[in-house]
Amino acid sequence: MKRKARSAGMGGMAGDKRRLRPLIRSAGVRFALAYALVFGVSAFILAFSIWYSTLGLLQHQVEAEVRADEFGLLEHESMGGLGALTVAIANRMADAANVNAIYLLVDPTGRPMIGNLDSWPRGLTGLREWYELPVQRQGVASVALMRATLFPDGSRLLVGRDVQARSELRLILRDALIWAFGIMVALGAFGALLIRSLFRRIIQDVAETTRAISRGELSRRVPVSGVGDEFDELAVVINDMLERLGRLMDGVRQVSNAIAHDLRTPVARARTRLEDAALHAHTPETMSAAIERAISDLDGITGIFEALLRISEIEAGSRRAAFAAVDLAPMLHDMDELYAAVAEERGLKLDTSISGPLPVIGDRQLVQQAVANLLDNALKFSPINGVIRFQAQRHEQVVEIVVADRGPGIPEKERARATERFYRGEAARHTQGSGLGLSLVAAVAQLHGGTLYLGDNQVPDEPNTGLRAVLVLPANVPPLKFVAASLPRRS
Amino acid sequence: MRILVVEDDKDVASFVVKGLKEAGHAVEHTDNGRDGLFMAASENFDAIILDRMLPGGIDGLRLLETLRAQDNVTPVLFLSALGQVDDRVKGLKAGGDDYLTKPFAFAELLARVEALTRRGKSDGPTTRLAVGDLEMDLLSRSVRRGAQKIELQPREFRLLEYLMRHAGQVVTRTMLLEGVWDYHFDPQTNVIDVHISRLRQKIDKPFDQPLLHTVRNAGYMLRVEEP
Numbered sequence: 161m162k163r164k165a166r167s168a169g170m171g172g173m174a175g176d177k178r179r180l181r182p183l184i185r186s187a188g189v190r191f192a193l194a195y196a197l198v199f200g201v202s203a204f205i206l207a208f209s210i211w212y213s214t215l216g217l218l219q220h221q222v223e224a225e226v227r228a229d230e231f232g233l234l235e236h237e238s239m240g241g242l243g244a245l246t247v248a249i250a251n252r253m254a255d256a257a258n259v260n261a262i263y264l265l266v267d268p269t270g271r272p273m274i275g276n277l278d279s280w281p282r283g284l285t286g287l288r289e290w291y292e293l294p295v296q297r298q299g300v301a302s303v304a305l306m307r308a309t310l311f312p313d314g315s316r317l318l319v320g321r322d323v324q325a326r327s328e329l330r331l332i333l334r335d336a337l338i339w340a341f342g343i344m345v346a347l348g349a350f351g352a353l354l355i356r357s358l359f360r361r362i363i364q365d366v367a368e369t370t371r372a373i374s375r376g377e378l379s380r381r382v383p384v385s386g387v388g389d390e391f392d393e394l395a396v397v398i399n400d401m402l403e404r405l406g407r408l409m410d411g412v413r414q415v416s417n418a419i420a421h422d423l424r425t426p427v428a429r430a431r432t433r434l435e436d437a438a439l440h441a442h443t444p445e446t447m448s449a450a451i452e453r454a455i456s457d458l459d460g461i462t463g464i465f466e467a468l469l470r471i472s473e474i475e476a477g478s479r480r481a482a483f484a485a486v487d488l489a490p491m492l493h494d495m496d497e498l499y500a501a502v503a504e505e506r507g508l509k510l511d512t513s514i515s516g517p518l519p520v521i522g523d524r525q526l527v528q529q530a531v532a533n534l535l536d537n538a539l540k541f542s543p544i545n546g547v548i549r550f551q552a553q554r555h556e557q558v559v560e561i562v563v564a565d566r567g568p569g570i571p572e573k574e575r576a577r578a579t580e581r582f583y584r585g586e587a588a589r590h591t592q593g594s595g596l597g598l599s600l601v602a603a604v605a606q607l608h609g610g611t612l613y614l615g616d617n618q619v620p621d622e623p624n625t626g627l628r629a630v631l632v633l634p635a636n637v638p639p640l641k642f643v644a645a646s647l648p649r650r651s
Numbered sequence: 652m653r654i655l656v657v658e659d660d661k662d663v664a665s666f667v668v669k670g671l672k673e674a675g676h677a678v679e680h681t682d683n684g685r686d687g688l689f690m691a692a693s694e695n696f697d698a699i700i701l702d703r704m705l706p707g708g709i710d711g712l713r714l715l716e717t718l719r720a721q722d723n724v725t726p727v728l729f730l731s732a733l734g735q736v737d738d739r740v741k742g743l744k745a746g747g748d749d750y751l752t753k754p755f756a757f758a759e760l761l762a763r764v765e766a767l768t769r770r771g772k773s774d775g776p777t778t779r780l781a782v783g784d785l786e787m788d789l790l791s792r793s794v795r796r797g798a799q800k801i802e803l804q805p806r807e808f809r810l811l812e813y814l815m816r817h818a819g820q821v822v823t824r825t826m827l828l829e830g831v832w833d834y835h836f837d838p839q840t841n842v843i844d845v846h847i848s849r850l851r852q853k854i855d856k857p858f859d860q861p862l863l864h865t866v867r868n869a870g871y872m873l874r875v876e877e878p
Binding site: 452458459462463466469470473478479482494497498499501502505525528529532533535536539540593597 | 734735736737740752754756804806832833834835836837838839840841842845846848849868
């Protein structure tokens with residue numbers, strides 16, 4: 161089908177079709193057409209209603225006049241008979257104000273007795289009904305609106321008004337409407353073109369930016385006009401997206417660099433051990449000891465990979481499908497119990513205060529791992545006899561988990577980078593670790609719509625400030641009506 | 652024990668088969684899903700070690716689902732390079748009893764397989780556990796060794812219960828983390844060692860014969876030492 165259309169397009173007539181189709185496909189043209197249609201239809205309705213109500217009003221006025229006229233004449237007839245009626249009609253016809261008035265009184269045989277019509281109009285047969293018919297007034301053709309009355313003796317009276325002038329008004333109005341329609345079409349087309357070019361200009365900014373980005377100019381952004389309209393909003397949203405994509409790309413680049421660098425060290429170590437053993441181990445014991453150490457080095461590398469995968473899995477957001485409403489308090493109590501023993505073993509003190517319940521919507525295991533990483537860090541960096549504060553409480557809309565140690569802390573300028581993968585601060589450079597712990601905590605926080613704050617742990621009379629890590633997660637607060645419903649019961 | 656290993660990687664398979672044989676088990680091995688399903692369905696095994704990704708049209712998940720659809724309840728341990736949480740959940744949902752990610756330590760695999768087969772056997776509700784003169788009453792939640800009553804914290808009680816249920820078997824640190832603390836990752840800190848040494852203080856220190864042993868490069872084992 162497609163091929164056929166294309167080959168037909170080579171011919172003359174179909175050439176237009178080919179040009180037209182992309183035109184209709186353009187969203188700008190579609191918007192413009194829709195605009196023109198809406199404009200045209202509304203203008204037409206407006207004009208038509210003016211036309212209709214003007215003519216309707218005139219018609220009403222004429223009918224009321226005729227009715228009053230007829231009523232007066234009938235009164236004359238009932239008081240003074242046909243004679244009085246004839247006099248009244250003659251009087252009225254003589255009045256110059258009644259140029260448009262039409263009267264005709266005929267006797268039972270249909271012969272005119274008095275009036276300004278040459279003959280009884282053909283087609284006027286009913287009584288007390290409105291007719292609009294062509295009539296002859298002293299030989300001049302005209303149009304009249306009229307109605308007839310029958311008297312008991314068989315004579316008939318016709319009262320009406322000449323509406324030739326009104327018919328002319330109708331024609332004038334019609335012509336005006338046709339003109340107006342033409343102007344409407346022109347205005348609509350002009351408006352449509354305007355909208356289309358406006359639309360194009362706005363789209364063009366976005367299109368140019370994305371084109372530039374796909375060419376590799378990753379720093380390009382959509383210009384924001386500053387007017388604050390919908391298109392500005394769109395531009396801001398797109399720019400935010402680009403910003404985030406840029407950060408992710410940087411992250412990927414940085415991680416692949418880091419993997420190359422940071423895994424080189426343990427791989428080199430394992431390799432050296434094995435080679436050294438192969439060359440210099442003279443006893444089976446030293447040989448197997450070297451192999452064991454190399455295995456544990458390799459296990460360390462596997463651990464790094466696992467942590468990396470875990471973080472990227474979390475950042476991808478797929479774990480959100482497993483989110484459930486959980487109370488973190490029991491889990492944190494368990495962790496306190498698990499870590500308090502370790503702290504004691506190392507001559508440290510874990511100062512815990514957990515006030516539950518701590519309801520959140522999330523992945524219990526991930527929060528557990530995040531808190532475990534914070535506690536692992538605190539244990540690792542705490543000096544002997546140090547106190548590690550482990551607190552968890554709910555503040556209205558958030559659940560706050562704090563792990564604060566008296567270790568060397570993280571200097572302010574390093575904090576922003578501390579959650580980057582493989583980043584190791586000055587103080588941590590010579591300790592064991594992969595530099596992935598805080599990255600995971602930050603990823604978990606972000607997945608839950610929370611934040612990880614790193615700050616100083618200020619303690620009076622202490623030289624070391626230490627690190628205060630605060631994991632803030634949004635609390636799972638029940639809807640307000642439930643709170644309200646449970647209030648009276650509580651009181 | 653009779654164990655079926657379905658694994659297509661030659662090196663991993665031969666390493667696993669050799670290790671299991673050394674540990675005293677009878678091992679059958681196949682390298683594809685079709686044969687694996689046939690053997691698992693037609694013969695009796697105490698446990699199956701199953702790779703997730705297999706050649707031959709039937710992967711590990713399909714194999715297990717087919718097997719479970721036939722009401723075959725042989726314990727199955729997945730051995731897979733797919734280590735994400737979702738993969739693990741999928742494996743367990745398909746009817747797997749345990750999930751171990753490659754690379755792995757053989758001691759971990761052995762301990763887990765042996766734990767699986769033990770779990771298959773004792774299904775009835777137990778109210779008392781005993782290892783040597785160490786006794787645990789699960790109803791009154793009390794522990795005594797010989798004539799002496801031992802006071803344990805709730806978590807120590809659960810730790811000991813886990814060890815006693817797997818008495819005579821190697822229990823690895825990861826198994827304890829998962830089984831007792833519901834941790835599904837390895838913390839950087841040696842938390843398990845600390846808690847084991849505390850438990851040891853209570854159940855072994857005051858007595859002549861130690862029951863809780865450390866197995867080098869593997870984990871711990873609760874058993875009565877042969878004299």
